[in-house]
Amino acid sequence: MHYLRPSPSLQSPVRAMTPIPTHRVSPSRLVIQCAYRFDSANATNPAASTSAGFSTRADWQSACAILASKVVSQQQDTKKDSGNVAAVNGHKTLDLVPVDTNINLPKALTITDLSPAPMHGAKLRVAYQGVPGAYSEAAAGKAYPNCEAIPCDQFEVAFQAVELWIADRAVLPVENSLGGSIHRNYDLLLRHRLHIVGEVQLAVHHCLLALPGVRKEYLTRVISHPQALSQCELTLTKLGLNVAREAVDDTAGAAEFVAANNLRDTAAIASARAADLYGLQILADGIQDDSSNVTRFVMLAREPIIPRTDRPFKTSIVFAHDKGTSVLFKVLSAFAFRNISLTKIESRPHRNRPIRLVDDANVGTAKHFEYMFYVDFEASMAEARAQNALAEVQEFTSFLRVLGSYPMDMTPWCPSRDD
Secondary structure, three states, X not given: OOOOOOOOOOOOOOOOOOXXXXXXXXXXXXXXXXXXXXXXXXXXXXXXXXXXXXXXXXXXXXXXXXXXXXXXXXXXXXXXXXXXXXXXXXXXXXXXXXXXXXXXXXXOOOOOOOOOOOOOOOOOEEEEEOOOOOXXXXXXXXXOOOOEEEEEOOHHHHHHHHHOOOXXXXXXXXXXXXXXXXXXXXXXXXXXXXXXXXXXXXXXXXXXXXXXXXXXXXXXXXXXXXHHXXXXXXXXXXXXXXXXXEXXXXXXXXXXXXXXXXXXXXXXXXXXXXXXXXXXXXXXXXOOOOOOOEEEEEEEEOOOOOOOOOOOEEEEEEEEOOOOHHHHHHHHHHHHOOOOOEEEXXXXXXXXXXXXXXXXXXXXXXXXXXXXXXEEEOOOOOOHHHHHHHHHHHHHOOEXXXXXXXXXXXXXXXXXXXX
């Protein structure tokens, strides 16, 4: 404990300055007090202040700073007093209550928690559309092994699950080799602010499922996702099934519906895993019209990943223009001149401005659809050629957004019974 004492020569009954001792408290509640007061007698007697050892207010503040440095240097010793009550300026202050380390309290988020997760995906919460047994669940497992798969009833819910921190990633289909693009997810990519951080390709192996003991001749209806129904249309005809086709939200959901409602006249098109999960038998295996049936999925996250050049990358963008079809040629030329390969181009009508009017003095007013264009190209945003290409594209477009720059799926693809 250090005190500042006034000079013994000062005999005035009212001291010029009344220093207040500093107290050592717990480091979590460290309080440094260097207070003084001027009395009216000394305010008019500068000599008294000088005789006290401090000629100016600045000198007193310097002394307080020295005191503070000494208190800080003694913080290691203050741990002994963590449970004591300290008096500061006449007020009692309690130290923090010690926390029982055996109690499982929520861990505070750190910068590590907000960084992109490791590629292996351990302990990630991954949202997908459908129920257990869906192909999207299999894609989530392939993209992030050992992850916690979170089923969502709609594509929109999967997007919102990531935005609301319920899930860390979302794995959603964007195109199929037979059925084409899943337009709903392209529209949702533009509506939401998530970033594409990866892609995965999954071989699709459809099976015709029914309750145990049901024969194909007894069926009057087949239900499944619209894409699955279109992918198996020819095979169903070859099987001699004169049945009604009915679309539902997802393939595994169709299998679950048949089992839950004990429908003996209805079959579902789904995966072999769905048959195991819901207790159905496989009436026909591999009923897709094309054995090379593959669906491409994208992985979505709240934050983008850092583009790299040490492995093949793909970049996805969306843009709009309002100056006619010649602009589209100029946009595509920006990639062609830099030897950048385009792997996909998809056009979708502009929702906010679907019609573009063009006045012609001879024929009147022409009406054209206004489009948004989705483009995937093989280059990383870390490459100068990709940056220069987008800088040129921006000159010809009214809207441009990078949806993500992410590693390409380079794993060997081979059809299997159950991926």
